[in-house]
Amino acid sequence: MAKVKSKYICQTCGYESTGYLGKCPECGSWSSFVEEILASESKTTIDLPDKNPPQKLSEIEMNSEIRLSTKISEFDRVLGGGIVQGSLVLIAGDPGIGKSTILLQTSGELCKNNKKVLYISAEESASQIKLRAERLGVESDNLYIYPQTNFELIKKHIEEMAPDLVIVDSIQAIYTSTIQSSAGSVSQIRECCNSLMSIAKTNNISIIVIGHVTKEGNIAGPKVLEHMVDTVIQFEGDKYKTYRILRSIKNRFGNTSEVGIFEMSSKGLTEVVNPSELFLKEYNQTQTPGSTIIVTSEGTRPLLVEIQALVGTTPYPTPRRVANGVDVSRVLQILAVLEKRIGLNLSKQDVYVNVIGGIDVSEPAADLGIALAIITCVRDVIFDSHTAIVGEIGLSGEIRAVNHIDKRITEAQKLGFKRIIIPEANEISNDIKGIEVLKVKRIIEAITRAVTK
Structure with missing residues (x-):
């Protein structure tokens, strides 16, 4: 007769215990343990070595397909x-x-x-x-x-x-x-x-x-x-x-x-x-303060997406910080830099940031676009609709270099943008033509170049 063993396994993370636990010590979930009976003879054997003996790397033949x-x-x-x-x-x-x-x-x-x-x-x-x-x-x-x-x-x-x-x-x-x-x-x-x-x-x-x-x-x-x-x-x-x-x-x-x-x-x-065109198809119809275009990168693919920000006075002691499509902690860091480095007082303002189109933007290269969306909303000015933005913001207010810069610039040019703001530290290819590249070192430089009265 097979020897039967009983275990309690967390259905959330797979943590095993000999007895029932109300809270999983591994993942912290409650009431997730279920008793499972395992027969000791029922272990699966893998016969890979029988059919695939060790081979020298140089002798391995690859199928063309x-x-x-x-x-x-x-x-x-x-x-x-x-x-x-x-x-x-x-x-x-x-x-x-x-x-x-x-x-x-x-x-x-x-x-x-x-x-x-x-x-x-x-x-x-x-x-x-x-x-x-x-x-x-x-x-x-x-x-x-x-x-x-x-x-x-x-x-x-x-x-x-x-x-x-x-x-x-x-x-x-x-x-x-x-x-x-x-x-x-x-x-x-x-x-x-x-x-x-x-x-x-x-x-x-x-x-x-x-x-x-x-x-x-x-x-x-x-x-x-x-x-x-x-x-x-x-x-x-x-x-x-x-x-x-x-x-x-x-x-x-x-x-x-x-x-x-x-x-x-x-x-x-x-x-x-053309997903960039999809995400921007309503952009020209909504020219209002607080809207910018960033060039983000998903894997090896550059995408142009619209960032919108809304800033308003709050009636409550603690202002709200809401982010949809971007990490809220990243938004909080950008707000701290704006207050400290350019004197933008947001301590009594609600701030909402949204990425249009339902895509999530996780890379720091979106920092400058988020910051300019917030600034243009606060100052009630319109962002230049023919300018795209890319750049990471450091804690001292400097604009740091990003990767895949040539691909980002080319994608912006294909979509009809006339200018793109990039970090000064980025080196671009000599083949980039047909679009004006504006290099900036700090946030204040980007503000003066990216807005229209």
């Missing part, structure tokens, strides 16, 4: 040029954001190139998948739909069919019989993901798994799930808007923080070829 192109350029951009063969990719996002839609579209595009795709649906029936496929215009004899939740059966069919791509929808809905706990538990997710990784590496099959997110927006399941996979992609977007942002937050085979922009329609997700 090392990546599978999805034929969706925005998706390929985020993946680093396509799906690497034998890789394990995790895509996570809110319910209804478009995870299943984009993967079904990807399946259709791959099948057009005579690639075999196995779509494992653990949450929908085959007829429901067929209904969505008809709406998206996906139809191919190379696309196989397999509604199944048992991992042992899933593994059997993957090894028998040897498809070019396997899609698992979703990792939280499948289970292995070797663990006596419900699907979606930490142990089930960890074991199933580990086994999928073994299948991918041993058989050189690309696998994409869909993951759920928690109410806080984090990927559901243990943190080890993100460590095991090769690529982690987050689907972002507002359910009240049609635009979706696909963001790479981990990629062993490409750039991280790369983004792809899509628009959701009745026929699925369509690519947005």
